[in-house]
Amino acid sequence: MNLTSRLNVLPFDDLDARRTVLTETFGEPIPDSLSILPPFYCDYGLGASFGERVFINQGCFFLDYGGVNIGDRVLIGPRVTLSTAGHSVELDERYDFITHAPIVIEDDVWIGAAATVTPGVTIGRGSVVGAGAVVAKDVPPLSVVTATSVVERKRLKPASTATS
Numbered sequence: 084m085n086l087t088s089r090l091n092v093l094p095f096d097d098l099d100a101r102r103t104v105l106t107e108t109f110g111e112p113i114p115d116s117l118s119i120l121p122p123f124y125c126d127y128g129l130g131a132s133f134g135e136r137v138f139i140n141q142g143c144f145f146l147d148y149g150g151v152n153i154g155d156r157v158l159i160g161p162r163v164t165l166s167t168a169g170h171s172v173e174l175d176e177r178y179d180f181i182t183h184a185p186i187v188i189e190d191d192v193w194i195g196a197a198a199t200v201t202p203g204v205t206i207g208r209g210s211v212v213g214a215g216a217v218v219a220k221d222v223p224p225l226s227v228v229t230a231t232s233v234v235e236r237k238r239l240k241p242a243s244t245a246t247s
Contacts (some may be wrong), residue, residue, distance in 0.1 A: 084126060091122040109133075125173075130167065134190065139163075149183030149202055157188055160196035167202045175241040189224070228247065 086108040093100050101121070105113050108128040119139040125131065131149035134155035142162040145151055149167030153159075168183040184203030188194070192206050195214030204210060207224030208209050222228050 084124070086128065087122075087124050091124075093121070095121070103145075126168075136176075140196075150185035150186075153188045154190035154192070154208070156191045158193045160194055160198070162197040163194050164199045166199065169202050173240065175240075179199065 086104055090101060090104045090108070093104070101119075102113065105117075105119060110129040113235055114133055114135050114137070117133050117139075118137070120141045122141060123139065123143055123145075123189070125145040125147050127146075127148045129140055130149065131145055131151045131153070133153050134157065136156045137153055137159075139158070139159045140161040140163075143159060144162075144164040144166075146166040146168050147163070151165050151167060165186050165188075167186055168181050170177045171179065171182060181200065181242045186200050187204065187205040188200075189206060189208040189210075191209045192212070193204070193210075194200070194212040195216070197214055198212045198216045198218065200206065200218045204218050206222045207226065209225045210222045211227045212218055212222065213227065213229030216229050217231055218228065221222065222236065
């Protein structure tokens with residue numbers, strides 16, 4: 084997070100300094116064709132990898148502790164969140180540990196503005212994720228997905244002890 088705060092105060096046209104900070108953030112050289120427009124935020128950095136000709140627009144959040152693998156020619160719109168970490172759903176376990184699972188974005192995917200991708204999701208080759216979508220399950224290749232509606236998946240058990 085310290086490195087992304089440094090990234091986000093660099094002059095916009097200082098591409099060499101941006102590349103240096105991004106290489107340090109991700110712990111390895113990044114492809115010359117990778118374009119990440121600040122501001123950009125990530126909580127770990129070392130869990131992300133990038134293919135060729137990837138474009139990441141402004142204001143994106145990568146919570147990449149569980150791993151984010153981005154293929155070639157991927158376009159990521161502004162304010163997209165890739166979140167690989169979470170908490171247990173059950174109330175009695177929610178504060179005990181952090182769960183995590185990798186996100187895989189295959190080649191030629193386009194993710195629209197302000198979409199959120201949750202832990203463990205794979206977005207198949209050539210797919211489009213519509214702006215504002217919340218992606219909580221795998222997207223088959225060559226699919227277009229949209230939606231932000233609330234769908235009740237299950238009912239939780241009440242906590243065994245009250246917490247405050």
